[in-house]
Amino acid sequence: MNRREFLETVVAAVPALGWQGTPANEWGSTVFDLHFHLRQQPAANLAHLDGAGVTKANLLTRAAALEQIKALQSAAPGRFTWFGSYDVSRPDAEQMLTQAAKDGAQGFGEMKFHVAADGPEFRRLYALAADLRVPILIHFQEVDHFPNEGTWATGYAKTFESILKAYPKTTFIGHADAFWANVSADYHNEAAYPSGPIKRGGVTDKLLGDYPNLFGDLAANSGNNAMSRDAEFTADFLKRHQNKLFFGSDCSCSDGRGGGTSQSNNPAASRMTGKCVARETLTVLKRSTSAEVFQKLVWGNIHKLLKIPA
Ligand SMILES: [Zn+2]
Numbered sequence: 001m002n003r004r005e006f007l008e009t010v011v012a013a014v015p016a017l018g019w020q021g022t023p024a025n026e027w028g029s030t031v032f033d034l035h036f037h038l039r040q041q042p043a044a045n046l047a048h049l050d051g052a053g054v055t056k057a058n059l060l061t062r063a064a065a066l067e068q069i070k071a072l073q074s075a076a077p078g079r080f081t082w083f084g085s086y087d088v089s090r091p092d093a094e095q096m097l098t099q100a101a102k103d104g105a106q107g108f109g110e111m112k113f114h115v116a117a118d119g120p121e122f123r124r125l126y127a128l129a130a131d132l133r134v135p136i137l138i139h140f141q142e143v144d145h146f147p148n149e150g151t152w153a154t155g156y157a158k159t160f161e162s163i164l165k166a167y168p169k170t171t172f173i174g175h176a177d178a179f180w181a182n183v184s185a186d187y188h189n190e191a192a193y194p195s196g197p198i199k200r201g202g203v204t205d206k207l208l209g210d211y212p213n214l215f216g217d218l219a220a221n222s223g224n225n226a227m228s229r230d231a232e233f234t235a236d237f238l239k240r241h242q243n244k245l246f247f248g249s250d251c252s253c254s255d256g257r258g259g260g261t262s263q264s265n266n267p268a269a270s271r272m273t274g275k276c277v278a279r280e281t282l283t284v285l286k287r288s289t290s291a292e293v294f295q296k297l298v299w300g301n302i303h304k305l306l307k308i309p310a
Pocket residue numbers: 110112139175176220250
């Protein structure tokens with residue numbers, strides 16, 4: 001059998017292989033989900049990754065979940081990294097997060113707490129993240145999704161630039177409603193997820209351009225919504241910040257195909273009902289960028305940031 005005959009036999013036997021010999025991937029690139037909340041059952045984590053066509057994910061966990069993380073990492077070697085989170089207002093937050101980093105956490109997050117983004121609770125953790133050389137992923141939200149929810153890491157649009165200046169050695173990853181609504185210059189906390197064309201010159205666009213220590217997490221309805229409002233803006237935004245953005249899902253659907261509930265407990269995100277946020281966002285990114293930029297957003301950038309082999 002010559003080489004050509006051999007290849008034809010292989011391709012006939014395994015249609016998914018194709019001529020390159022690489023496994024076909026529906027997204028045209030391997031995919032890393034930066035924003036994936038750890039699920040109780042190991043199989044439930046893998047069901048979402050496999051269903052959505054995702055290769056690896058970063059588990060966002062409470063620092064106390066170490067046993068579960070280790071079990072999942074050994075069940076699926078090479079597929080999971082993790083970030084640890086801990087209540088910023090507790091006196092032992094620095095101690096607990098330092099221990100998480102020692103245990104293998106490669107970042108702090110998701111940090112979602114009812115305190116000001118420039119308050120003392122967060123400031124000590126910004127300093128710690130710089131000392132330990134790990135990124136900190138923050139949920140910024142100023143508008144309730146349901147009555148009395150309260151706000152999270154408040155003051156983003158007004159005060160966060162001062163934080164970026166004060167902590168140049170800290171790597172910040174912005175996420176959630178206020179971070180993404182502020183891509184538009186006309187936003188003033190009217191809605192959790194504003195719609196319509198984007199007014200150029202928004203706070204987030206400006207900060208991503210001006211501060212090398214700020215990155216953006218495209219996860220959740222917030223990221224998807226921002227990238228779905230204005231196709232021309234999105235194409236330009238992704239191109240300009242192609243080295244500073246990461247794909248993430250924050251999806252809670254059961255199967256990576258929209259089964260179950262995709263944006264749990266959030267009536268404001270009903271546009272994602274019956275959909276998988278991972279799939280929806282990968283689709284938007286793919287149609288809005290070149291293959292090269294898409295690959296950076298969904299794979300290359302996060303490997304570089306976490307200094308892990310791609
Ligand atoms: Zn969040």
